[in-house]
Amino acid sequence: MNQTSAPVLTSRQPAAAAHPVPLTPEAASLDVAIRHARVIASAGDAIPRAYRDRPGAVLLAQEWAKARDVDILTAIQTVSFVDGRPIIDATMQRALAQRAGYRVRIEPGDTSAVAIVERDGEEVGRATYTLDDARTAGLLGKKNWQQNPKSMLVARATTQALRWHAPDVMVGVFSEDDIETDPVVILEPTTAPEPAPETDDVVEAEVVPEEPPAAPETPTEDADDPTPLWSNREELADALKAAGVTQSAAISEARKMAGALGMDQPASVAEIVEAPARLHHELHAWLTTPDGL
Numbered sequence: 001m002n003q004t005s006a007p008v009l010t011s012r013q014p015a016a017a018a019h020p021v022p023l024t025p026e027a028a029s030l031d032v033a034i035r036h037a038r039v040i041a042s043a044g045d046a047i048p049r050a051y052r053d054r055p056g057a058v059l060l061a062q063e064w065a066k067a068r069d070v071d072i073l074t075a076i077q078t079v080s081f082v083d084g085r086p087i088i089d090a091t092m093q094r095a096l097a098q099r100a101g102y103r104v105r106i107e108p109g110d111t112s113a114v115a116i117v118e119r120d121g122e123e124v125g126r127a128t129y130t131l132d133d134a135r136t137a138g139l140l141g142k143k144n145w146q147q148n149p150k151s152m153l154v155a156r157a158t159t160q161a162l163r164w165h166a167p168d169v170m171v172g173v174f175s176e177d178d179i180e181t182d183p184v185v186i187l188e189p190t191t192a193p194e195p196a197p198e199t200d201d202v203v204e205a206e207v208v209p210e211e212p213p214a215a216p217e218t219p220t221e222d223a224d225d226p227t228p229l230w231s232n233r234e235e236l237a238d239a240l241k242a243a244g245v246t247q248s249a250a251i252s253e254a255r256k257m258a259g260a261l262g263m264d265q266p267a268s269v270a271e272i273v274e275a276p277a278r279l280h281h282e283l284h285a286w287l288t289t290p291d292g293l
Contacts, residue, residue, distance in 0.1 A: 033062060040072070049244045051076050068096060080246045087246075088173050090155035093162055097169045104161065106154055113153035115161035125165030129157040143238040229280040233270050240269075243287040250283065257282045 037058040041051060051057050058076065064086055065075035078092040088096075094104045097117070102124070107114040112130040116123060131140070131149065134156070139145050145152050159175045230236040240250050247269050254272050255265040258279055266272045272283065 033059060036072075037062060040076070047076055048080070050080055050246045050249050057081065069099065070095075082174075082246055082248045084248075086173050087176050090158040090175075093158055093169070093173075093175070096173075097162055097166055100166065100169050102162075102166050102169065104158060106158070108150055108154050110150065111153075113150070113157040115154070115157035117161050117165040119166075125161065127157050127161035127164055129153050129160060138234075142234050144241065228273075228277040229284055230273050233273055236269055236273055239284075239287065245287060250287075253286055254279060254283050257286075 034055065037055040040047065040058045041053055041055040044052060051061065058072075060081060061075045061079060062072050064070075064079060065072050070092075074092075078089050080087050097104050101119055103118045105116040105118060107116070112128055114126055114128045116126040118124060131153070134140050134145060134149075134152070139152070155175070159170075162169050230239065236250075237247065240247060251266065251268065251272065254275070255267075258265045258275065261276075261278060261282070263276060263279060266275055266279075272279065
């Protein structure tokens with residue numbers, strides 16, 4: 001009996017490479033940075049709450065630190081990001097100034113502070129910040145100003161002196177008081193309504209007797225509408241700082257909560273303050289829950 005040969009099926013797919021394609025140096029570097037960020041983000045209480053379980057935020061801080069030749073641990077302790085802008089304290093501002101060849105000399109006082117910027121042993125300029133300046137700016141009601149007025153005077157004088165006399169140090173960085181999270185409201189121009197065309201036709205109208213005004217309702221206690229916790233932006237900002245939470249993180253969380261509650265989602269700290277009191281209490285519970293972030 002003749003033996004027939006069965007057709008042989010072959011794949012047209014290219015054979016798999018015997019070895020994986022090596023990563024480019026850029027891709028390998030990014031892969032290492034991402035792994036590093038994940039490890040830091042999992043450090044729990046050892047890092048600020050704004051960076052916990054957020055490797056993307058840690059990676060952003062890494063890039064910021066690399067661009068300014070700062071180690072990552074120092075960066076995540078002194079830098080926070082609000083609306084994508086890096087907020088740095090006065091200590092980091094002076095450190096950046098020193099790296100740029102400046103020296104900031106401080107003359108603190110009870111009611112004022114002077115920051116003197118020097119370069120090559122010569123004074124470049126100085127700035128003085130007083131309690132009257134803070135009062136005019138509406139800062140004295142803030143908790144940090146009430147508890148540490150001398151330190152806050154030094155911080156404001158430092159920022160002001162560097163912005164005036166060493167602007168290259170402050171390019172792309174901000175202090176906490178520089179950030180305004182209120183949205184810009186653009187008012188549409190209003191136009192007067194066009195007058196109705198005159199007509200000689202007379203139309204008889206039915207006269208409806210005017211109803212007496214309704215009696216004002218007596219306010220009732222509603223368990224679903226508790227008392228708001230924050231009456232202005234400064235109070236909420238102090239609560240966020242005490243909890244170690246950045247404004248951007250709080251806004252992001254408040255938007256999630258508002259969506260779940262069927263409310264309008266706030267886009268700023270000011271809108272959180274104006275939101276219904278239920279959102280205040282939800283956000284407060286989140287801020288006071290250990291490892292809530």
